[in-house]
Amino acid sequence: MKNTVSRRKFLQYSGLTGAALILGVSGNNASGATTVANLSNLDEGYNLSPYVIIEKSGKITIFNTKPEMGQGTFQSIPALIAEELELAPGQFTVLQTGGEKKFGNEQAAGGSYSVRSSYETLRKVGASAREMLVSAASKQWNVSEKECYAEFGRIFHKPSGRSLGYGELVETAATLEAPENPRLKDPKDFRMLGKPSKRPDIPLKVSGKAVFGIDAEVPGMVYASIERCPVFGAALTDFNPAGALKVTGVEQVIPVERVFGNYKTTGVAVVAANYWAALKGRKALKINWDYRGNEKFNSADYTQYLRDLAANEGITDASTGDFDAVYAAAANKVEAFYETPFVAHATMEPMNCTAHWKEDNQLEIWASTQVPSDIMNEIPAMFGISADDVTLHTCFNGGGFGRRLAIDFVVEAVSLSQKIRKPVKVIWTREDDMQLGPFRPPTFSSFRAALSPDGKLTAFQHKVIAPTILSFLMPQQDKTKVDEPMVEGISRQAYEIPNMKNTFVFADCPAPLLWWRSVTSSTLAFSHECFLDELAHKAGKNPLDFRMEMLTKDSDTKRVLQKLRAVSNWDAPLPEGKGRGIAQWDFFAGLAGQVIEVTRLSDNSVRIDKVYVVIDLGTVVNPDTVKSQMESAVVMGISAAVKKGITFANGRAEQSNFHDSPVPRITESPEVVVHILAEGGSTIKGVGEPGLPPVAPALANAIFNATGIRLRKMPFDLDDLRG
Amino acid sequence: MTKYTLDINGKKVQVEAEPDTPMLWVIRDYAGLKGTKFGCGVGLCGACTVHLNGQPVRSCSTPVSDIKKNDKITTIEGISDNLDHVIQQAWIEEQVPQCGYCQSGQIMSAVALLKAIPQPTDDDIDTYMSGNICRCGTYNRMRKAIHRAAAMQKGK
Ligand code: FES
Numbered sequence: 001m002k003n004t005v006s007r008r009k010f011l012q013y014s015g016l017t018g019a020a021l022i023l024g025v026s027g028n029n030a031s032g033a034t035t036v037a038n039l040s041n042l043d044e045g046y047n048l049s050p051y052v053i054i055e056k057s058g059k060i061t062i063f064n065t066k067p068e069m070g071q072g073t074f075q076s077i078p079a080l081i082a083e084e085l086e087l088a089p090g091q092f093t094v095l096q097t098g099g100e101k102k103f104g105n106e107q108a109a110g111g112s113y114s115v116r117s118s119y120e121t122l123r124k125v126g127a128s129a130r131e132m133l134v135s136a137a138s139k140q141w142n143v144s145e146k147e148c149y150a151e152f153g154r155i156f157h158k159p160s161g162r163s164l165g166y167g168e169l170v171e172t173a174a175t176l177e178a179p180e181n182p183r184l185k186d187p188k189d190f191r192m193l194g195k196p197s198k199r200p201d202i203p204l205k206v207s208g209k210a211v212f213g214i215d216a217e218v219p220g221m222v223y224a225s226i227e228r229c230p231v232f233g234a235a236l237t238d239f240n241p242a243g244a245l246k247v248t249g250v251e252q253v254i255p256v257e258r259v260f261g262n263y264k265t266t267g268v269a270v271v272a273a274n275y276w277a278a279l280k281g282r283k284a285l286k287i288n289w290d291y292r293g294n295e296k297f298n299s300a301d302y303t304q305y306l307r308d309l310a311a312n313e314g315i316t317d318a319s320t321g322d323f324d325a326v327y328a329a330a331a332n333k334v335e336a337f338y339e340t341p342f343v344a345h346a347t348m349e350p351m352n353c354t355a356h357w358k359e360d361n362q363l364e365i366w367a368s369t370q371v372p373s374d375i376m377n378e379i380p381a382m383f384g385i386s387a388d389d390v391t392l393h394t395c396f397n398g399g400g401f402g403r404r405l406a407i408d409f410v411v412e413a414v415s416l417s418q419k420i421r422k423p424v425k426v427i428w429t430r431e432d433d434m435q436l437g438p439f440r441p442p443t444f445s446s447f448r449a450a451l452s453p454d455g456k457l458t459a460f461q462h463k464v465i466a467p468t469i470l471s472f473l474m475p476q477q478d479k480t481k482v483d484e485p486m487v488e489g490i491s492r493q494a495y496e497i498p499n500m501k502n503t504f505v506f507a508d509c510p511a512p513l514l515w516w517r518s519v520t521s522s523t524l525a526f527s528h529e530c531f532l533d534e535l536a537h538k539a540g541k542n543p544l545d546f547r548m549e550m551l552t553k554d555s556d557t558k559r560v561l562q563k564l565r566a567v568s569n570w571d572a573p574l575p576e577g578k579g580r581g582i583a584q585w586d587f588f589a590g591l592a593g594q595v596i597e598v599t600r601l602s603d604n605s606v607r608i609d610k611v612y613v614v615i616d617l618g619t620v621v622n623p624d625t626v627k628s629q630m631e632s633a634v635v636m637g638i639s640a641a642v643k644k645g646i647t648f649a650n651g652r653a654e655q656s657n658f659h660d661s662p663v664p665r666i667t668e669s670p671e672v673v674v675h676i677l678a679e680g681g682s683t684i685k686g687v688g689e690p691g692l693p694p695v696a697p698a699l700a701n702a703i704f705n706a707t708g709i710r711l712r713k714m715p716f717d718l719d720d721l722r723g
Numbered sequence: 724m725t726k727y728t729l730d731i732n733g734k735k736v737q738v739e740a741e742p743d744t745p746m747l748w749v750i751r752d753y754a755g756l757k758g759t760k761f762g763c764g765v766g767l768c769g770a771c772t773v774h775l776n777g778q779p780v781r782s783c784s785t786p787v788s789d790i791k792k793n794d795k796i797t798t799i800e801g802i803s804d805n806l807d808h809v810i811q812q813a814w815i816e817e818q819v820p821q822c823g824y825c826q827s828g829q830i831m832s833a834v835a836l837l838k839a840i841p842q843p844t845d846d847d848i849d850t851y852m853s854g855n856i857c858r859c860g861t862y863n864r865m866r867k868a869i870h871r872a873a874a875m876q877k878g879k
């Protein structure tokens with residue numbers, strides 16, 4: 001694929017006039033080596049990603065390739081460059097990239113990966129720019145580079161006290177080679193990184209000025225609402241547009257396809273001069289669907305199906321020692337079965353996209369998306385156009401949580417605009433959002449374990465029974481192999497268990513599935529860490545001591561639990577009527593542990609009082625953002641643990657809006673105390689997701705501690721607890 | 724289609740709309756003020772909160788035909804010119820927003836709360852703010868920010 005863009009187009013895009021220092025990198029990934037390159041004077045085309053532009057006027061632009069959805073990348077990513085370039089916040093402008101090839105293929109925010117994948121590379125870009133500006137100043141002044149240093153957008157000559165602004169140096173700097181190995185700052189000299197920093201998007205978000213996808217405005221734009229069959233996988237038979245066309249403002253009624261991996265369905269779009277007319281028109285449609293037998297899908301049968309599958313042996317994911325023999329011979333056996341529900345993402349901004357397919361077959365898209373790169377790869381391929389003819393405006397995401405890793409809503413808007421040749425904004429209703437999926441799939445867990453007479457775990461099996469996201473997106477997937485993400489956190493856990501055999505049983509599922517903040521860990525952590533708690537009680541041990549006994553070697557998990565013990569005052573007895581529970585989880589996104597305290601209100605109800613979070617990061621960029629992400633993950637974790645989730649009847653989701661699929665409100669948000677472990681080290685761990693998995697198990701374990709009720713099924717009702 | 728003259732943020736806005744059109748869409752797409760957000764469309768989430776004569780209302784559930792001649796509508800764009808409302812100041816100080824999508828509605832509810840109860844208790848905050856959902860879970864920071872704003876207001 002062509003990986004270049006004309007200089008003219010780039011300059012236009014950047015609003016650049018005259019001389020500038022433009023630095024970029026070749027390749028941008030976590031493992032691959034990256035080189036910083038000077039792109040200032042390239043005439044031909046870029047095959048490198050520009051990341052920072054310093055103009056003669058002094059204007060500095062830093063590009064952010066990781067969409068902002070509340071996780072703070074609009075601050076944390078540019079800060080990596082700005083720190084090394086010795087810029088203060090406010091001395092540069094941040095531009096969000098739109099999937100352009102020149103910015104590489106990793107313009108995406110997901111997997112708690114943004115900072116981790118950029119940390120070294122982008123600091124190198126900033127450091128190179130700094131060294132080139134120093135070098136340019138030393139040339140201009142005819143002094144040694146050693147006598148010059150950068151500070152707050154200027155280069156200073158120490159002996160004379162002279163200084164020049166970066167803009168005054170770019171003409172010279174632009175002629176220099178980018179240094180191969182720029183010197184990175186010693187973290188102890190950081191002004192911004194590792195310190196709480198204010199986020200530049202926040203003033204926009206408290207004044208109504210932040211532009212989300214839904215706020216796109218294009219002259220001549222029309223609006224559309226699409227009726228899609230709520231029965232998963234149904235086909236459109238026929239429809240009668242007459243009623244819709246009678247509604248004032250309705251212009252057209254046309255079928256439009258929703259493409260979601262291999263899942264393709266056709267809906268009927270009502271296009272109107274305003275959104276209200278489109279909605280009213282949609283209600284007046286007469287449509288016949290062919291349910292193709294899918295109308296029988298329901299939660300009761302599906303739950304039974306998963307329970308029945310538990311009888312299967314499954315595929316062995318990982319084993320140590322000899323589980324079968326030790327378990328068979330054991331005297332003290334424990335078994336348990338855990339269940340979890342489907343949930344919806346329910347981002348606050350419903351799915352929407354504005355697309356403008358122009359007369360000259362140029363396409364412009366406005367979207368709240370986590371994956372600009374995917375849009376730029378997939379849309380041109382699907383519609384037979386060149387990526388050069390597509391312009392994408394990546395807007396602020398009104399929540400992502402994994403939902404905006406899919407581009408089904410973009411495909412709809414693009415194909416609709418292609419058909420009607422007008423700019424069109426497609427807005428999903430909340431009901432569409434709740435009912436049509438994709439959903440986070442449930443996992444069921446079947447456990448078997450054996451305890452020695454002195455209460456040590458000698459044999460352990462976690463069998464996961466679940467439909468898988470990958471097999472939903474790619475039905476051709478090999479089902480004789482373990483689907484990695486479905487067993488994450490289990491087989492590579494830090495607990496030292498001598499005889500362990502974890503297995504996985506594939507399940508089918510007709511409903512669309514997708515990643516959801518922390519993905520499978522949001523359910524597996526519940527069953528796994530609750531079952532360990534059960535074992536601790538069977539062994540007559542303190543749940544934290546029981547875990548620590550399985551952590552003889554040094555590990556991050558061990559450090560997190562030790563820290564939790566201290567910060568939560570674990571060993572101090574709680575007043576009568578209170579309980580506490582603990583859980584930790586280590587998975588692809590990172591590692592966190594929590595202690596939750598509850599108050600017993602009656603035999604079968606509790607209130608959540610306080611949540612202690614310890615997150616292990618290695619290196620932290622903005623501790624305040626980390627704190628707010630932990631607060632956020634706690635609320636979302638509570639949501640998944642105690643709110644209704646999504647259930648099915650007659651082939652469709654039974655819930656439709658916040659009245660029947662509620663989420664926590666301000667009255668349900670407990671105090672959250674966050675401790676960040678950031679003691680340096682080579683690895684950086686993620687932030688966005690790790691705060692979520694420990695919530696449900698720490699809460700359920702606390703409830704057991706307070707009430708004696710052992711919860712093995714999510715969701716549970718805090719006002720009406722049933723074991 | 725009916726003609727309406729609306730007073731939004733102190734400006735007269737002429738629109739021509741069907742009488743049952745919710746104020747939400749009138750504000751966003753006719754008056755062009757995009758700060759007011761669509762979250763649920765049925766009065767459950769508060770993302771669309773604006774003030775009607777100083778009282779918080781859900782604009783998604785308020786048809787334009789309900790607006791009377793001298794009614795004054797205030798949206799997030801109308802509460803201050805330079806981010807200088809105490810609630811905005813406190814929101815920035817506490818770094819409240821995450822994705823930010825719910826925040827216009829939250830702020831409109833909080834502004835109304837402080838006007839009604841200048842020194843609110845936690846229970847007052849629960850009462851005034853529980854109609855607004857934040858999926859990102861910024862609740863604790865909002866509570867802190869409201870207390871901070873109340874203190875700032877007192878000091879003025
Ligand atoms: S959009 Fe009006 S209350 Fe949700």
Ligand code: FES
Binds near residue numbers: 820821822824825858
């Ligand atoms: S900040 Fe995202 S929904 Fe409130």
